[in-house]
Each structure stands twice: as structure tokens, then as C-alpha cells.
Amino acid sequence: MALHTRLEHHSLVPQRELAELIAQSGGDGAVVSFVGLARGTASDGKPVQTLVLEHHPVMTIKSLEEIGADALDRFGVSHVWVVHRAGSVLSGEPIVFAAASSPHRRPAFEAADYLMDRLKTDAIFWKREEGPEGSHWIEPTQADRSDRDRWESGSAD
């Protein structure tokens, strides 16, 4: 089993990450990937030009590693691959690439789903949306927390 986690400060190219994961997933029959993009609209409908992701020099990558390791252990997939942006991300640009490979498709689908639910609530980032009408800090929504909690209750397994 292999874990690849990385914080990317300038640009994230999902197709490059996917190509590299496929190249390393020799023998596996399934690769599932998810790409998160910066939205151009805030939850209140106001336009967003830039999403700023502040991070901690040690704890942020540590949180990505813990989430990735949990996915490897929980689903027994062969590879977990998580690359996350930090810094300023323009709307429409990729923020996160989360993927898993495994011999068969089901564990890879579940691991990718789990990775995103955990990342959305437990990854150590502070996000600020900036637009023409100002900026504001954002926190996980109740829906994000419910998505994460379903893995703890076992209802997602």
C-alpha cells in the first residue's frame, strides 16, 4: 500500500496527478479520482474571485497524511493520492485532487468518497472567499459534518 500526499503552493494539474497514479498502480483494476474546483459563487450567492487557503507549516500536511493513512487502512486500497492547493486559488481552478486505486472498483470508490468527506472537515486549512464585495472566512457546513459523521456511525460502509 502506498500513500502520496502533497501540498501544492502554485498550481495543481489533475491530469498529471492522475497519470502518475495510474503509472504507479500496476496490477490494479480500478482508479477512482475526484477533483475539487474553486466555485465562482459563495453560498449566499455573491460572486467569489479568489479562494485563499491559509495553512500551518507542519499540521496541515500532517492532517492530510492522517486522513490518507486512515483511508488506506479502512478500505485496503493499494494507493491513496491526495494533492491539495494552498495559497490563492482563482475561481474555476483545482483545489484538491483525491484518488485511490485498488484491484477492484468498490474499495476505490469508497476510499475516494471517504477522503473527500474527511478532507472537507478535518484538513487543517483556513479558507477565505474574496470577491468584489469583500471577503469572509468559511467553515464546514452542517452537511459537511454529516457527510463526515456517516463514516463514524458506520452507515456509509
Added chain:
Amino acid sequence: MQVRFYGKLAEQIAREIELDQAGGTVADIRARLSEIYPNSADDLRSPLVRACMGDQLVDDSFPLDSGDVVEFFAPVSGG
């Protein structure tokens, strides 16, 4: 003691301050900071704001020395 802030706390207070404090627990530091920065007192006292020492999250009873660097995390946004 050096105190660093992240997220909205860094915007409200500063990224880093020098606090003239002999020592005490994390709870003591929260109380002292709340006096100095009353506009952020609700956040500083909130359990959603976590303290971090030596790259480990610590609870309110954790003891600190005057030379320590303690960090306070505003509620994280997730990825």
C-alpha cells in the same frame, strides 16, 4: 511567550505577538488574551479554537513556560 494565530484570529489580532507572561496553562493564556483583545474574547475562549504546542494539539490544562511558542487555531475550514 510567543503566541501565533491562524485564520480569522490572525486577521483580528496579528499573526504573532510577544506576550509578557511568566507561564500558566493554556486556559490562563486564553483568559489573558481575552482581556487584551476583548473584541476576540468570544473566539479566544471558545472550545472550537484549538491550542497547539510543538505541533501537537493540546487541551486547556496544558502547562506553558514563558519561553514557549503557543499557537491558537481559529476553527478550521477543511479542504
